[in-house]
Amino acid sequence: MIIAIDGPAAAGKGTLSRRIAEAYGFHHLDTGLTYRATAKALLDAGLPLDDEPVAAAMAGKVELSSLDRDLLSSHEVGEAASRIAVMPSVRRALVEAQRSFSKKKPGTVLDGRDIGTVVCPEAPVKLYVTASPEVRARRRYDEIIARGGVADYEAIFSDVKKRDERDMGRTDSPLKPAGDAHLLDTSEMSIEAAFQAAKAIIDAVLKTK
Template identity: 45%
Template sequence: MNLVIAVDGPTASGKGTIARGLAAHYGLSHLDTGLLYRAVGRQVALTGGDPDDPLDAERATAFPAILLDDPFLRDEAVGALASRVSVHKGVRAALLQRQRDFARQPGGAVLDGRDIGTVVAPDATVKLFVTASVEARAARRHAEMLRRGQDIPLETIRADLAARDARDRGRAEAPLVEAVDAILLDNSDLDARQSLAEAIRLVDAALARHGVRPD
């Protein structure tokens, strides 16, 4: 039995850090699915397209693989573009199979995103939904931007996160929603180390309930 762990949650909830930590802890491959959407958004920008135009966004799904190594994919502006292109049905369909193939690889995997437990891998062994208050997430993102030398006002970041939440939850295709069988992890008051420790505890407990022992 392959161990597949789905980690979903809103922007800046820490789901990526947790997913990477879980992958290392259980010896699994990891995929940040949000990076695929960031690459599409970045490709749209590079080609002068409109991220709100379905055709422009769908054409950008043919981005060159080397784009995944572009450091600008982590930029705040690219994250906003990713949220905009992800509302298009054609974009999501084009990237879905790539994500499912990754989840089904021998040995298992950890995937993080916004619709892993509901759409990409609804049969995942364990599903986590990682969240935190907008205020906590904005403070984390603000600190991250400062470390990168980007002094973006905290209120601007908070407003952007709130807008992304509304867009991600309100989109018609694969909206951000907690799977009915997901385990909630609210890390508003936890640091990165504590969040990972709690995630491991929750996954271990879930595996024990299912009688599953990771290899």
């Protein structure tokens, strides 16, 4: 059983994916962390971020079992990750690892940008989780403030829009809903409401299995 969850940054898909995985006892993979882990390895080794063969070789060494969300969540790592994520050979290496993960028993939940369209197009459940750019920027702002950080809403809003353009405009595996994905707009939804909506979709599919 594979549950593919896609959507733009800060739409709530990560929180929702972890909640679903926990509820059903499935394995969870935030595929964005695989790009961040590759980027961090390049930064730590002092290697360039514009050398595709070097980045692809590093992507091939990423250990999916040891992805540390806290360690990989810095803005610097995120920016570096978005630069290497447009490289076709990096994507190929990481997609292969992600597909291998998706076969774990009893089931998996993968979230990212191209799970339902590229990584696991055969997934029986596909969700596309989105929210308006304003709401997503506000969530990111509130998250930083809650952690005791300093944030500028306008800068975050600008960053969210740039990230969307980059993700949706890239030639290789652009961010878009799969044709058979269920759309969940969380702009006005709590995480509990989003979870219940997703659960209803998943349960309906499980009944047919």
